[in-house]
Amino acid sequence: MTDAMTERGTAAEAGGAWADPLERLRAAARAREAAGLRRVLLPRDGGHGGLIDLASNDYLGLCRDPRLAAGAEAAVREYGTGSTGSRLVTGTTELHAELDRRLAALTGTAAGLVFSSGYLANLGAIATLGGRDVLVVSDRTNHASIVDACRLSRSRVVITPHRDVAAVERALAERDERHALVVTDAVFSVDGDVAPLAALHQAARAHGALLVVDEAHALGVVGDGGRGAAHAAGIAGEPDVVLTLTLSKSLASQGGAVLGAPEVIETLVDASRAFIFDTGLNPAAAGAALAALDVLETEPDLPERARDRARRIAASAARLGLETTPDPAAAVVPVFLGAPEDALHARDLCRKNGLKVGCFRPPSVPDGRSCLRLTARATLDEAELTVLRGALEVIARSTGRSLHT
Structure with a gap:
């Protein structure tokens, strides 16, 4: 009998039966839950849910074109x-x-x-x-x-x-x-x-x-x-x-x-x-x-329109004292909040204030760098940007960050 066969036999005899192969998965899920790292699949609402989409990668606004x-x-x-x-x-x-x-x-x-x-x-x-x-x-x-x-x-x-x-x-x-x-x-x-x-x-x-x-x-x-x-x-x-x-x-x-x-x-x-x-x-x-x-x-102006919206989103976040990339190169604008639970809370505040946003937590980002990920879209209009600024102001107040005018 090989050493490996002996080890398997000993493990089976000690427990009377093999361990539940799914228990390690359940234990890992509980640990992720405690750390604020559980993920849930949220079906897209087809664009009729009333939320302004700042979570998708539809940078030029062509998905429904x-x-x-x-x-x-x-x-x-x-x-x-x-x-x-x-x-x-x-x-x-x-x-x-x-x-x-x-x-x-x-x-x-x-x-x-x-x-x-x-x-x-x-x-x-x-x-x-x-x-x-x-x-x-x-x-x-x-x-x-x-x-x-x-x-x-x-x-x-x-x-x-x-x-x-x-x-x-x-x-x-x-x-x-x-x-x-x-x-x-x-x-x-x-x-x-x-x-x-x-x-x-x-x-x-x-x-x-x-x-x-x-x-x-x-x-x-x-x-x-x-x-x-x-x-x-x-x-x-x-x-x-x-x-x-x-x-x-x-x-x-x-x-x-x-x-x-x-x-x-x-x-x-x-x-x-x-x-x-x-x-x-x-x-x-x-x-x-x-x-x-x-x-x-x-429509060669679409790329510049997307970049313009990103710069305006970043400027709004910075004026409110939120940590972001000051001069985004493309359409991605992060708002760094630190702990996973803080990012989840900010995401929920956005939903309550009319925005759908991305929420990035470890392992997608390093520890301590959980964030909202806002994606600009070339078709964002002034009314939608106003809603965005209002939601960011709510987040800034909830996190105790000082407001800048």
Whole structure:
């Protein structure tokens, strides 16, 4: 009898029976409840609940645009409701190929490849471009999809302080690996600040590394015509820059993409498990995303309108003594409150005062940094901004923060 079999037998004899396999889950749930970290699924009300939406990622206000609905409907009538297979088998339509091309053209990159989600785009890019002979250098506040991709890459991963270019340079210079990736969000999903992309690219190039930039919160909001943070920084289209993005935010659809040099895209088609073994993006989502790109081209002021609303939201919070990002780079505006229970209370106050807002708690944010996450929308009007200011004033008073005029 092996040692492992002996240990199992001893455990069974001591308790008379195996332990309830769900008890550890119940115990963990009780601990999360005590810490204010339980999460609940709240169905979206279809837009008829009377609350002003400052929680969604619909940055350009296109989710209910009839032009996108028409694009989705036309795609369904042509190709059906499902993609029917992986993109390498039956899941690529002419819509997917057009979307590959148009996303690359918008961002100024050479080629593109659409995935079924932004999460999988990051998994596919980083896990495939990484490996045991590749160092990955990642900002400590990068999105969870980047974190998971780093883990799957089998690379050694160095986590650097937030936006710390010098730390990135040190990690690259001191590495033993032949190859390296530097990975960063373009706009960070909670703080709403922008990565120093030009400096990161200079550091990566000096040390022979690829720079991977997640444009999820930048596409459609940052830069001229919403072409993204890499384009605004002047590095889009460089052969050693790889972009990832999502279609579910500014483009009000679903899916993701990786954009970059032809060699990168060819590698993903040949070797990315997240691409090869996943069902392709459904045709309706591709049709809606293409329609959103049409809207972005015909209404190039939408990105600036979203940024303007974000700056006004941040200014209102700051005037009330609430901690926020003073000059948001895109549409994300955090209001930091500290403890999870304080953030939950503030979220409830917002609901009572007409707002639906995001509430971020650990592990989404570090301990002590629980916050409300307000997302600006290009279509926010003056009446809605007035309601917002009233709700923020209630929060400021409830937390004992001093009011500033």
